Amino acid sequence: MLERDLETLSAKLGERAIREHPLGRLTTYRVGGDAAIYFVAEGEDDLHRVRIALSGSSVPFLVLGNGSNMLVSDRGFPGLVVKLGSGFDYVTIPNGARPTEVERVVVAAGAATDFPILARKSVEAGLSGLEWAVGIPGTVGGAVRMNAGGHGSDVASCLKRCRWMDIASGTYGDGGPSELGFGYRTSGIAPTAIVTRAEFWAQEGDRDESRSVLSDVVRWRRDNQPGGSNAGSVFTNPPGISAGELVEAAGLKGYRHNSASVSLKHANFIQADVGGSAADVYELMDYVARRVMDESGVALSREVRLVGFDVEVGGAHS
Numbered sequence: 001m002l003e004r005d006l007e008t009l010s011a012k013l014g015e016r017a018i019r020e021h022p023l024g025r026l027t028t029y030r031v032g033g034d035a036a037i038y039f040v041a042e043g044e045d046d047l048h049r050v051r052i053a054l055s056g057s058s059v060p061f062l063v064l065g066n067g068s069n070m071l072v073s074d075r076g077f078p079g080l081v082v083k084l085g086s087g088f089d090y091v092t093i094p095n096g097a098r099p100t101e102v103e104r105v106v107v108a109a110g111a112a113t114d115f116p117i118l119a120r121k122s123v124e125a126g127l128s129g130l131e132w133a134v135g136i137p138g139t140v141g142g143a144v145r146m147n148a149g150g151h152g153s154d155v156a157s158c159l160k161r162c163r164w165m166d167i168a169s170g171t172y173g174d175g176g177p178s179e180l181g182f183g184y185r186t187s188g189i190a191p192t193a194i195v196t197r198a199e200f201w202a203q204e205g206d207r208d209e210s211r212s213v214l215s216d217v218v219r220w221r222r223d224n225q226p227g228g229s230n231a232g233s234v235f236t237n238p239p240g241i242s243a244g245e246l247v248e249a250a251g252l253k254g255y256r257h258n259s260a261s262v263s264l265k266h267a268n269f270i271q272a273d274v275g276g277s278a279a280d281v282y283e284l285m286d287y288v289a290r291r292v293m294d295e296s297g298v299a300l301s302r303e304v305r306l307v308g309f310d311v312e313v314g315g316a317h318s
Helices: 002-016 044-054 115-124 131-135 140-146 207-224 243-249 278-296
Strands: 018-022 034-041 061-064 070-072 077-084 105-110 159-166 172-175 193-204 260-262 270-272 305-307
Touching: 002 018, 002 034, 002 044, 002 077, 034 044, 044 077, 044 159, 044 193, 070 278, 077 193, 105 115, 115 131, 115 140, 115 193, 115 207, 131 207, 140 193, 243 278, 260 278, 270 278
Parallel strands: 034 077, 061 077, 070 305
Antiparallel strands: 018 034, 105 193, 159 172, 159 193, 260 270
16 A cells, blocks of 8 residues: 555656655764655745645655754655755845844744754854854754754744644644744644744844854864764753763763764764664664663653654654
């Protein structure tokens, strides 16, 4: 049934629908298998096209951002992966007269825009308040969906509103933090909803001071977080303590499982070797969580999304 629906869906989407497209290598882990169908949506018309094509189908779908918070299984994802294209990649900053520094400026961005690009463009426009976003490696859409945060701020604290489209119903939604159900690294955005645009609050600032803040954030990340193939923090921080401290206290810093290892630089990061397997990464995540529970009695919650695993979670943007 699924294979037949995949063939039908591919035909409906036309030649831009690519069968068996590499997916794992499009994530920051660089491991994992293919997407059964891969489609780049260049604008909202394409999203409507996807909605119509999926209607009545058994094919699962997800939206791919920068793949910076995602682990794809070695067998891949047996459904449709939608990547937002150039029509969703923009930053709009008001020109001309600006409010006074005690008032706020609205900076708009498409969901496919890299969050660090939004930070840099706002700073170069003489605005402050979004410098922290330079340390978030995902897209605007992914950042909104997971309420990304760091360096003393998060999306919930600076988002004015966002727009989304529900693939299941074809309806649009538009709302601010009070409608989005933000929590720690989570939101109430429906699994079938795709963020298309977001507006953020900023204010007049000193360009040189903001550039310095950007540099400090980048320097801190370089000094405290590992590079290479990883997806950032694996687990959310439990109340009152960091997940990394718990992993380190369990004696797992630097621990290796086949082609995956706990980072020596930050114990809440798991690294994948070049040419490694997603199974090794997943098994190490599971082992770390069990060891921390045994050692400290704390249940760690996974921040990284699992795609194509038996325990996969639905949704869009990552």
